[in-house]
Amino acid sequence: MAYFNTTDLTAAELEDLAFLRARRSGINEDVEEIRSELDEINAQLATIDIPDEEYSPNGRHMSIARKNFNVDPKKGMEYMIQHNLIHNSPASVAEFLYKGEGLRKSAVGDYLGENNPFNLEVLEKFCELHDFTDLILVQALRQFFWSFRLPGESQKIDRMVNAFARRYCTNNPGVFSSVDTCYILCFAIVMLNTALHNRNVKTPLTLDGFITMYHGIDEGRDVPRELLESIYESIRTEPFQFPTDDGEFYNTFFNPDREGWLLKQASSLATTRPFLKSWKRRWFILAEKCLYYFEHTTAKEPRGIIPLENVHVRAIEEKGKPYCFEIYSDSSEVIKACKTEPDGRMVVGRHTSYKMCAFSQEEMNHWISAIE
Helix, strand or coil: CCCCCHHHCCHHHHHHHHHHHHHHHHHHHHHHHHHHHHHHHHHHHHHCCCCCHHHCHHHHHHHHHHHHHHHCHHHHHHHHHHCCCCCCCHHHHHHHHHHCCCCCHHHHHHHHCCCCHHHHHHHHHHHHCCCCCCCCHHHHHHHHHHCCCCCCCHHHHHHHHHHHHHHHHHHCCCCCCCHHHHHHHHHHHHHHHHHHHCCCCCCCCCHHHHHHHCCCCECCECCCHHHHHHHHHHHHHCCCCCCCCCHHHHHHHHCCCEEEEEEEECHHHHHHCCCCCCEEEEEEEEECCEEEEECCCCCCCCCEEEECCCEEEEEEEECCEEEEEEEEEHHHCCCCCEEECCCCCEEECCCCEEEEECCCHHHHHHHHHHHC
């Protein structure tokens, strides 16, 4: 390598050399900053245990299938089977419904209650995924009814309670003399819950009245009075809590003004270490003048909520991140937002702006237009 003596340089050349050295130093700092940012992003990616389903064809099909299922369970399930997302077997379908990721509880209940050979077998397999061993009847029934939303049709309820009774007796042999006795007691529990906690019932059912109603249900014999007393007391003190679909949230998210993936600048780094910017990929939903963001498309609860009252939106330039825009408040006031902490606590945000990054100029323009 050839070297030169700086004493041989002219004043102008020395000035250019100083500029180049300063420029190189600045570039080195930029490179180190980018490396640090990449290290942090890689560390974040390493902790993510949720598959990025949106990037695979099957993932996109599954996202569509879940939405279809929530609207029309029969057609949604047909879509999944046609696209090989689920094996065409009662066991596979039952496992999918049991896990319930991204599914409405009411849609699960409607599907399980259908009266055709395949659905009836799915219901049996669904019950087999529950373990009621050593649970008293009321506890087991609470667990079962929490895994879906009970449909309104009496025929569907009858099929579900029958399937539950068979599974309970299999897990707990000898507790009841027959499945029919267990089945009748299950319906007695459901009716008792209504009789004790329905506001339209003017005269609540007494313990003696309850015991009298179910005299001789065990193939002509009485079930132990202690059992009926424990059932009555359990329902009296703790009514059944049937799951909902979080209807208010669901209706909000079902027909959003806009939804899609965006990168969101991490709030803590944006305020404490602005030179080290971390961006997290989030699923955003814009609805009813609020911006919700989730960790993934099937998450049931948002990680954060940003009300869009008294805020503005604008495109911004962000180093290394094209297609960025910013939501900011009037007069640098704190935006009345909230976010969910890792431990589940909902806390109030204390930020005057939020920065997001789209994946194209067109997407950015659409988001800005929708938020304005």
